[in-house]
Amino acid sequence: IAKENHARIFEPFFTTKPVGQGIGLGLATAASIVRGCGGRIDFETEPGRGTTFRVELPGRSASTEAPASAPVPNQPKSKYRVLVVDDDVQVATVIARLLAQRFDVDTMHDARAAIQRLRESPQRYDAILCDVSMPEHDGPEVYVTVVEAKPELARRFGFVTGGAFTARTRDFLRDTPVPTLTKPFTADELATFVLARAESSTSAR
Secondary structure, eight states, X not given: OOGGGGGGTTSTTOOOSOTTSOOSOHHHHHHHHXXXXXXXXXXXXXXXXXXXXXXXXXXXXXXXXXXXXXXXXXXXXXXXXXXXXXXXXHHHXXXXXXHTTTSEEEEEOOHHHHHHHHHHOTTSOSEEEEESOOSSSOHHHHHHHHHHHOGGGGGGEEEEXXXXXXXXXXXXXXXXXXXXXXXXXXXXXXXXXXXXXXXHHHXXX
């Protein structure tokens, strides 16, 4: 692993693979699980020779009771509710976890079902985070279909993308004022992006 990538190796959505060949979630998910168990994960690497990952987990004797869980610090939550629409369950789950300390979050993996929910319950969500590239209905199609029926939702939309665009999608993003967050991004960047969508929709009411 190149030295310049060491600090980002466990960062969600960070990958050195070409577009379409990796989403940068494997190590981020592993680190999240290990740290959630109270352990740690580290690595040693030497370019040209390989990388070794070391996982350390707390143990306990079979004869002792499990220690009480440490109290979770109170995280102030905003009043906003967010919908994450992404056909990739793993990606949607990671995004939801990153947002969960700040917002109430729902996830949907079926674009058609998301369209129906948004058209039937337009006031349910303050921000809508939608993947650009999805089968059947991609992000632009979700946006256009929903906004045609419920124009007030336009301000609440934000797209997430890995940067792989068709010519049609590139033209849409160029001509339509929908904010776009490009992977990789940090948890703070994601929260700031979502908060801007929610506050924009609130100020327009």
